[in-house]
Amino acid sequence: MSGKLLEMKGVTKKFPGVYALKGVDFDLEAGEVHALLGENGAGKSTLMKILNGIYSIDEGKIFIKGNGVQISGVKDAQKYGISIIHQEISLVPYLSIAENIYLGREPLTKAGLIDKRTMYENAQKFLNDFDLGLSAKTMIHTLNVAQQQMIEIIKAVSFHSKIIVMDEPTSSLTEKEVDFLFKTIRNLKEQGVGMVYISHRMNELFEITDRITVMRDGTYIGTVKTKETTNEKLISMMVGRDLTNYYVRDFSPSGESVLKVSNLTKKGVIENASFELRKGEILGFSGLVGAGRSELMKCIFGLDSFEQGEIFVNGEKTTIKNPNDAIRNRIAYVTENRKEEGLFLIQSVRYNITIKIMDEFIKFFKVDSNYENNETNNYIKELSIKTPSPDQEVKNLSGGNQQKVLISRWLATKPKVLILDEPTRGVDVGAKAEIYSIMNRLVKEGVSIIMISSELPEVINMSDRVAVMCKGKIQTILNKERFSQETIMHYATGGN
Incomplete structure (x- = not known):
């Protein structure tokens, strides 16, 4: 030795x-x-x-x-x-x-x-x-x-x-x-x-x-x-098996606008950001660290304020001052920082998955335990969350399983617009394929997804269109026929 x-x-x-x-x-x-x-x-x-x-x-x-x-x-x-x-x-x-x-x-x-x-x-x-x-x-x-x-x-x-x-x-x-x-x-x-x-x-x-x-x-x-x-x-x-169809995606023509952001500005962070999200599409957001991608999404979700700009949901101008406003508009946001901003680490898997839908199984101080358990078990199975029981504290799960618990929480709200900020960070290849499959199923069902990702292969293979940001600005929005790592990096580093 x-x-x-x-x-x-x-x-x-x-x-x-x-x-x-x-x-x-x-x-x-x-x-x-x-x-x-x-x-x-x-x-x-x-x-x-x-x-x-x-x-x-x-x-x-x-x-x-x-x-x-x-x-x-x-x-x-x-x-x-x-x-x-x-x-x-x-x-x-x-x-x-x-x-x-x-x-x-x-x-x-x-x-x-x-x-x-x-x-x-x-x-x-x-x-x-x-x-x-x-x-x-x-x-x-x-x-x-x-x-x-x-x-x-x-x-x-x-x-x-x-x-x-x-x-x-x-x-x-x-x-x-x-x-x-x-x-x-x-x-x-x-x-x-x-x-x-x-x-x-x-x-x-x-x-x-x-x-x-x-x-x-x-x-x-x-x-x-x-x-x-x-x-x-x-x-x-x-x-333990060969993994085929790693990136699971069925592409289809995008439908009508479900979310429109016009000239959103937060001084020193976001400058005149405008984009449109269509029904049943995945709109990727790419850019280097510090480009303002997460900051833009936090403004849209009501976690952050902004000085000017407008948000339209299904064609109607909407005021979103806090996350509850966003949730009422069927918008969900999975943060990139699951430990500090996402999960209740000392609470159970069940609690973390169902916390946002408690009003669906708690009526007049009565808890519908069957409904709560069914929702929990469905997402544990659907996202292959490895936990000895739904009562396991989330802090005892691996990082990737914690991420899947957080995604489950927001899927339980049945969103129409799902914002995923680095959805596969710290997640293994098997779980990535499962998450991609879930995303593909959701868009086929008419859900619209905004995906922030630092992994270019993920952005290129899963997105219908890609918005590229640099220093708080949306440099361009690329259609699929223009996707390449070189093109995205060109705009991400400030190219015109």
Whole structure:
């Protein structure tokens, strides 16, 4: 085991009512990027949380550089040179960048006080090395999601760890930031650092990893060398079958206008945005991080105010001042930030799915439990939500299953206009195909969908038309015959 930084043998973990891991093996070489791949709920994050001391191990052994170790907490993991970048951002919003990077390990003066000068200087050096153009004194809550993700990465690197786990590290990054991350990963490899890389983006795995281990339903399926495998083989290992018709879409001529936005402006954010959504179509919204796509949709849904502009629903001018106004107009919005803006994490799957339709099964203080249970079970089945029971707390589900719970909540309102903001972020290929199938069925039934996505293949294959935004403006709206990654990127980067 001389070349191995890490070995995990026979790792088993059980939660109430379900085995999360059953006898899983995994190893990591020095200077290697080893991918963990599997559908949501396969056990990838659970395995890495055991490695990082967040979860205790029920059965199995862990070896670091050939020596058996007990990892009973995060401090133990740090002692053994292990850092993890979580899928969900876990920074403290009202502390500065420097305070977050050095939280719990602040440099001290001889008098035992926090040496703020040294802390800020060291943090600034990391920021400069990553060419982020940020001050170490900037408060976290003022940063966008992509910037916060980069701070998470810097924090992990700052530990000078020999084992770094990256759980969906690029889910919120622009193409430029992904390129920089990969450059950083290659530099760390040269220093002998081993990295565990969890991602559902197959193209990334083939670009940056050396080996890929596939898990399914909490079990170990196999390990392959990246250069000796294919996309199709990996998908088959993940889902246990060949996945055909990945992008499920039946295209048909679009009908009448169901939503029209005219000259919507929010100072410094959105400038004269105008577009029309037709019945039974998917209108994709593409653009780089910060282009204003989510901000525009929040204005339409009543989550944000705007200075000027008009909204028409089914041809009639409509005032939407808050989300309740939007819901009354049969508009639903699935946020990209499910953890902070979408889900009630300490509530059950049932509660989260049915919270918006309670008036349908609660009448005069009487609860129609059969109706509530039927609605819940229908969506658990329809979206293949992996949960031991409808009473499971949502915080205990994987990120992808949390996303499917959130989508279910809004589908339960029977919307006519469904806004999906990054609907497949952090979702595995099998679940993506299921979500695409649901979208296809909805538009065939006459629902109209606005889909914001940073994945160009998703935008191109699922949309009838694509609106491309740059710096708060809609640069163009492309018809399907004009779709290409090059054309979309041309407009997304400010081209005319």
